[in-house]
Amino acid sequence: MCRHQAAKYQAENQTFGRAAQSAxxxxxxxxxMAIVVIMGILAMVAIPSSMSRIIKxxxxxxxxxxxxAKAxxxxxxxxxxxxxxxxAAADLPSSNKVVSNFITDTKIENGAIHMTFGNKAHPKIKDKILSLRPAVIEESKVVPVAWVCGNAKAPDNMTVKGENKTxxxxxxxxxxCR
Known part of the structure; x- marks a missing residue:
């Protein structure tokens, strides 16, 4: 009886062992396919957020x-x-001479500074403009000029000069700048 049980136990273990090996x-x-789909979804989410970060x-x-130009x-x-x-009134070179790695043109117009992106800038912002506008208190010239970037709001009680071309x-x- 012991041998019969031992043989049965050994046969069961061999069957289980083969199943475990094949698994x-x-x-x-x-x-x-599930792994490929998950990796594809992660890549689709990561690429745009990485692009946005690079542009910023x-x-x-x-x-x-x-x-x-601010001074x-x-x-x-x-x-x-x-x-x-x-x-010229700011004693700066022509706008196409005030450049950097990402800027092809820096132009002053009625106090506002308009920077055109190009050169090594990301294609999504190439030929796009960012404006920096002075914000002042009209009644007081001793209060320093604040600068409003892009579409941001001016500080309270200050008047923004120049046009926003952002x-x-x-x-x-x-x-x-938002």
Missing amino acids: QRGFSLIEM EQITAALPLADI PIATAWSLSQEMLPDN NIPDEYLPRL
Whole structure:
């Protein structure tokens, strides 16, 4: 009886062992397809968010170029309460000479600074414009000029000068420019 039970036990273990071995051989086609679908979905979600981040970084990296125009505009306002009409009045080179890795043109128009993206800029923002406009308190020239980036709102009690020509979609603008 003991031998009979031992033989039965051994036969059951061999059957179970074969089943376990065949289950461990690899992925079935369905399992592999599920993994491919999940990876595809993750890639579709990751690529646009990565693109948006890259564009925002390029816009942020381009902003310091406007600093060379901000100083003469602020000085003109504090001295005469007037906005500079163009690059020449700010003693800056022509707009196509004020460039950087991501900017092909920096133009002053009635105090506003308009930066056109190009060169190494992402194709989604190539030939798009970001405006930086001065915000002032008209009755007081001692209050420093604040700068309004893109579609952002002006600080309370301040008047924004110049036209906003920003045509970059808000989804690509850094927070300070929305």
